[in-house]
Amino acid sequence: MIEIQNLKKSFGDLQVLKGLNVTIPKGQATGIVGPNGAGKTTLIKTILGLVKPDSGILEVNGTRLNGDWLYRRDIGYMPQVARYPENMRVYELLNFIKGLRDQDAVYEHELIEQFNLQSELEKPLRTLSGGNRQKVGAILAMMFNPDILFFDEPTAGLDPRSSHKFKLRVKKEKEAGKTIFITSHIMSELEQLVDHVIFILDGNIRYYGSMSQLLELSQEERLEAAIARLMDEPIERTGSVSKQSEMKSTPITLEIA
Amino acid sequence: MRKHYSPAWRKELDYIMKLLTHIIKTEWKSLLRGKWVIGYTIIFILLTDSLLRFGGGGSEALLSLSNVMLLFIPLVGMIYGILYIYQSREFVELLLTQPIDRKVLYWGLFLGISTPLMAAFIIGSMLPLAWHGILAADSTSSLLVLGLGGMLTLIFVSLGFVFGLMFYDDRIKGFGFTIVVWLFLAILYDGLVLLIVFVFGDYPLEQFVIVVSTLNPIDLARILIMLEFDISALMGYTGAVFNRFFGQNTGIMTASGMLFLWLAIPTWMGLRIFRKKDF
Amino acid sequence: MRKLIINTVLAAITYLATLPVLFAQVVVSPDGPVTTISEAVQIAAPGDTIEVHSGIYHENDLLIEKQVTLTGIGNPVIDGNGEGFILIIRADSVNVSGFTIQRTGRSYIRDYAAILIEGVSGFVIEDNRIDDVFFGIYLAETQGGIIRNNIVSAYDSREASSGNGIHLWNVKNPIIIGNNVTGMRDGIYLEFAENAVITDNISSNNNRYGLHYMFSDGGRYENNTFRKNGAGVAVMYSDNVDMSNNLFENNWGGSAYGLLLKDIRNSRIEYNRFYRNTVAIYSEGSTNVDIRRNHIELNGWAVNIKSNSSRNRFIENNFIENSFDVRTDSPRNNNLFDGNYWSGYEGYDLNRDGIGDVPYRPVSLFSMIIERQPESLILMRSMFVRLLDQAERIMPVLTPKTLFDENPKMQRIQ
Numbered sequence: 001m002i003e004i005q006n007l008k009k010s011f012g013d014l015q016v017l018k019g020l021n022v023t024i025p026k027g028q029a030t031g032i033v034g035p036n037g038a039g040k041t042t043l044i045k046t047i048l049g050l051v052k053p054d055s056g057i058l059e060v061n062g063t064r065l066n067g068d069w070l071y072r073r074d075i076g077y078m079p080q081v082a083r084y085p086e087n088m089r090v091y092e093l094l095n096f097i098k099g100l101r102d103q104d105a106v107y108e109h110e111l112i113e114q115f116n117l118q119s120e121l122e123k124p125l126r127t128l129s130g131g132n133r134q135k136v137g138a139i140l141a142m143m144f145n146p147d148i149l150f151f152d153e154p155t156a157g158l159d160p161r162s163s164h165k166f167k168l169r170v171k172k173e174k175e176a177g178k179t180i181f182i183t184s185h186i187m188s189e190l191e192q193l194v195d196h197v198i199f200i201l202d203g204n205i206r207y208y209g210s211m212s213q214l215l216e217l218s219q220e221e222r223l224e225a226a227i228a229r230l231m232d233e234p235i236e237r238t239g240s241v242s243k244q245s246e247m248k249s250t251p252i253t254l255e256i257a
Numbered sequence: 258m259r260k261h262y263s264p265a266w267r268k269e270l271d272y273i274m275k276l277l278t279h280i281i282k283t284e285w286k287s288l289l290r291g292k293w294v295i296g297y298t299i300i301f302i303l304l305t306d307s308l309l310r311f312g313g314g315g316s317e318a319l320l321s322l323s324n325v326m327l328l329f330i331p332l333v334g335m336i337y338g339i340l341y342i343y344q345s346r347e348f349v350e351l352l353l354t355q356p357i358d359r360k361v362l363y364w365g366l367f368l369g370i371s372t373p374l375m376a377a378f379i380i381g382s383m384l385p386l387a388w389h390g391i392l393a394a395d396s397t398s399s400l401l402v403l404g405l406g407g408m409l410t411l412i413f414v415s416l417g418f419v420f421g422l423m424f425y426d427d428r429i430k431g432f433g434f435t436i437v438v439w440l441f442l443a444i445l446y447d448g449l450v451l452l453i454v455f456v457f458g459d460y461p462l463e464q465f466v467i468v469v470s471t472l473n474p475i476d477l478a479r480i481l482i483m484l485e486f487d488i489s490a491l492m493g494y495t496g497a498v499f500n501r502f503f504g505q506n507t508g509i510m511t512a513s514g515m516l517f518l519w520l521a522i523p524t525w526m527g528l529r530i531f532r533k534k535d536f
Numbered sequence: 537m538r539k540l541i542i543n544t545v546l547a548a549i550t551y552l553a554t555l556p557v558l559f560a561q562v563v564v565s566p567d568g569p570v571t572t573i574s575e576a577v578q579i580a581a582p583g584d585t586i587e588v589h590s591g592i593y594h595e596n597d598l599l600i601e602k603q604v605t606l607t608g609i610g611n612p613v614i615d616g617n618g619e620g621f622i623l624i625i626r627a628d629s630v631n632v633s634g635f636t637i638q639r640t641g642r643s644y645i646r647d648y649a650a651i652l653i654e655g656v657s658g659f660v661i662e663d664n665r666i667d668d669v670f671f672g673i674y675l676a677e678t679q680g681g682i683i684r685n686n687i688v689s690a691y692d693s694r695e696a697s698s699g700n701g702i703h704l705w706n707v708k709n710p711i712i713i714g715n716n717v718t719g720m721r722d723g724i725y726l727e728f729a730e731n732a733v734i735t736d737n738i739s740s741n742n743n744r745y746g747l748h749y750m751f752s753d754g755g756r757y758e759n760n761t762f763r764k765n766g767a768g769v770a771v772m773y774s775d776n777v778d779m780s781n782n783l784f785e786n787n788w789g790g791s792a793y794g795l796l797l798k799d800i801r802n803s804r805i806e807y808n809r810f811y812r813n814t815v816a817i818y819s820e821g822s823t824n825v826d827i828r829r830n831h832i833e834l835n836g837w838a839v840n841i842k843s844n845s846s847r848n849r850f851i852e853n854n855f856i857e858n859s860f861d862v863r864t865d866s867p868r869n870n871n872l873f874d875g876n877y878w879s880g881y882e883g884y885d886l887n888r889d890g891i892g893d894v895p896y897r898p899v900s901l902f903s904m905i906i907e908r909q910p911e912s913l914i915l916m917r918s919m920f921v922r923l924l925d926q927a928e929r930i931m932p933v934l935t936p937k938t939l940f941d942e943n944p945k946m947q948r949i950q
Contacts, residue, residue, distance in 0.1 A: 312879075314833075314856065314948075316833060316834050316856060316857045317856055317857050317879045320857050320917075324917070324919075324922075327919070328919055443919055444919045444920050444923070445920070446920075447915050447918040447919065447920035447921065448920045450912075450914075450915060451905075451912055451915055451920065451921075454909050454911050454912045455909060458908075458909050462909075462911040463911050465911075466911045466912075466914045467914065470914050476918070479917055479918055480914065482917065483916050483917055486834060486857065486859075486917075487836065487859040487916055487917070488788070488812075489786075489788055489812045489813055489814045489834065489835050489836040489859070490814065490835075490836025490837065490858075490859035490860065490913075490916070491836070491913065492788040492789055492790070492792070492814050492836065493789070493790060493792070493814040493815065493836045493837070494790075494910060494913055499910075499911075499913065499914075
């Protein structure tokens with residue numbers, strides 16, 4: 001479970017997160033969407049510990065983040081851009097990360113097999129195709145079987161077959177009760193993988209709720225269209241409140257939709 | 258039989274050391290496989306060997322080597338440090354999402370990349386010195402030059418780290434700053450000192466120039482070289498403050514101490530920035 | 537009867553054969569019968585050998601006025617108890633060897649010495665250890681004589697209250713060879729010594745000069761080592777001195793020189809090695825001295841030549857990494873520098889004849905800067921100073937325009 005209260009972050013004069021409140025229960029698969037510069041990346045980086053918030057409360061599985069690092073044992077992160085030391089071989093990278101984490105890499109072999117990387121293990125990372133590097137990133141994220149998974153544009157460099165395999169894997173993780181976050185520009189992909197959506201605009205959460213509800217409220221068939229409408233609609237017109245199910249969310253979110 | 262009991266801090270320390278060596282080892286392996294460090298080693302092998310082969314004897318070669326070292330190691334060290342930060346951005350960020358302490362990660366990365374470069378210089382220069390017999394004949398001078406080169410490498414890689422972290426998102430600025438700092442420390446600084454000496458020539462300046470020189474790590478290394486190779490000239494100088502500083506071990510102690518301070522401060526600054534930074 | 541004669545003749549021959557030995561040898565030993573050296577000297581006849589066995593003998597002002605050979609066996613010690621002279625030799629061809637001679641008197645008026653040799657010739661002083669003395673071996677108005685393989689040492693570090701190790705005054709043709717002198721005022725001192733030959737000595741840690749020539753013409757000194765002396769070696773007011781194959785090293789200090797030349801004429805300085813001296817060669821008022829094929833390395837100043845020196849020639853020397861090559865006090869130059877190797881030379885040799893195509897100017901701008909602003913010494917070997925020097929060498933403005941080496945060698949001279 002992840003709980004965020006009034007999270008604020010500025011870079012210089014630029015206020016990137018303007019007081020976010022959100023609670024994500026365990027086992028939920030959440031898509032994070034929003035235009036570039038809205039604060040998506042900052043939000044994820046804050047949860048991952050890469051960015052330190054200016055104020056607000058952030059709890060991961062009950063641990064209040066305060067310069068502590070042990071909570072990251074429960075987190076797996078697959079970065080968007082997979083760049084690794086050029087001369088390191090794939091198995092060395094895996095070993096390196098294993099050495100950093102005092103945890104069993106329970107799914108290492110399973111994932112390697114699943115993503116067909118056996119033949120690449122001995123190769124230096126610089127010789128790997130972009131797709132294969134993405135897969136390495138996915139393995140790194142999932143092999144320790146963490147409770148919480150972050151995937152940042154996970155399928156961007158993958159061919160359709162690998163992309164399909166990746167999605168199957170994510171679904172499996174979801175079934176296993178993992179809390180999953182995915183950012184993606186491909187809305188159809190999110191439709192397949194997540195059941196909840198956080199839509200961030202201009203440092204605030206504009207919508208947080210289940211996907212079905214979002215579609216229903218926006219009277220759209222597809223997520224893409226729903227999001228597009230959310231972006232287009234000026235705030236004044238979004239008066240017609242709705243729901244806000246069991247989840248906490250910001251007042252602004254309540255206004256929306 | 259006595260039961261072995263290891264206290265918590267001991268376990269913690271063991272764990273940190275294990276992590277550190279793990280990171281350092283991995284960096285070493287990866288850097289050694291890159292041509293960069295090997296090339297750097299070969300450059301120093303060729304340089305030192307040709308200095309010894311064509312230049313004549315030990316002191317001549319060692320002084321030429323130290324001239325090269327005083328000029329270029331700071332530049333190479335800084336560029337190397339800042340390049341590492343820029344090139345490994347995504348990787349470092351990935352590492353930061355792992356459950357380890359930033360402090361440990363910082364030391365691991367810094368030592369992991371600075372020590373190979375240091376070793377490259379030391380080994381590259383030492384081999385020719387060894388096979389030409391200089392290492393045995395002029396061992397003090399040789400070890401001094403090698404040690405100072407190693408020290409300067411560490412200092413300037415750490416400065417490169419600091420600049421890389423300071424100008425994390427602006428590479429042009431980062432490199433520009435590095436070049437300016439290098440020009441300033443390696444050349445202009447001494448020009449300014451000379452200017453001040455001439456402008457304020459009527460005042461007693463010995464203490465002043467000593468203090469000012471210890472503020473520049475390149476000058477510190479140069480003074481230590483000077484104490485080794487030019488002590489006979491320094492002894493010909495009659496100024497009391499200089500004589501005290503150079504004549505006894507004061508000079509060596511002060512300069513070495515300041516050099517260590519020059520290593521401690523940038524590494525500490527780097528650590529501070531690294532721990533607080535938003536990546 | 538015949539047998540008797542033969543026996544008698546044999547006995548006579550035996551007797552005659554042993555005669556010189558029996559009569560020429562006096563044995564001194566603490567167990568007697570002769571227990572002091574002075575007693576032995578008294579009873580000895582000219583030409584006798586006095587054999588002194590190990591033990592401590594206390595003697596002062598022991599006058600030797602007949603030709604004897606004093607031989608120490610098992611390193612006997614002659615102790616002067618800190619008073620007066622110990623041995624005073626006033627006979628020709630006296631030999632003294634194998635002794636430890638220690639503790640002379642000290643005085644500001646008289647030059648008390650362990651061995652004083654006055655007005656004689658043909659002596660040999662050899663293999664003695666002379667320790668804790670005011671003066672060591674003192675030769676006055678002697679002719680010839682050999683001082684060989686002695687060790688002379690003292691422990692007074694003040695210049696005024698220490699004497700010279702081997703002191704030569706008004707002598708002719710002395711030979712000083714293989715001695716080791718430390719801790720004296722001057723290691724070896726020559727005043728009015730003609731044609732002295734000084735070779736293979738080691739003179740180190742003396743309070744003033746390792747070797748000090750005054751008004752001594754026509755001698756040579758070779759293969760000596762002068763190390764860590766207060767002021768190095770001084771050769772003054774002498775003509776026609778040969779100085780070769782010596783090692784001058786680690787003579788440090790405000791007024792320390794490897795070799796100080798003052799008013800020297802027509803002399804030669806060749807194949808010496810100068811290593812880590814504050815000033816390797818200092819010259820004041822010297823004329824017509826050839827300085828050739830020396831190896832001058834890691835000194836503060838390789839050469840400091842005053843403008844009253846003229847017609848000296850520095851040829852084919854190796855100048856290696858001296859902090860400064862040449863210092864002079866005049867913009868004019870009356871001496872020749874030619875065909876030397878200078879490690880600071882950065883010129884080129886396009887025609888590959890081993891000689892640099894542009895001249896080398898051994899007086900650097902920086903050396904002139906520190907004469908005006910001594911504090912700038914701390915900038916030695918800095919990049920900025922090297923750039924300044926380089927610029928000045930290309931376009932000399934402040935350094936002496938006529939002081940240069942027209943034919944700098946590209947390689948060291950072997």
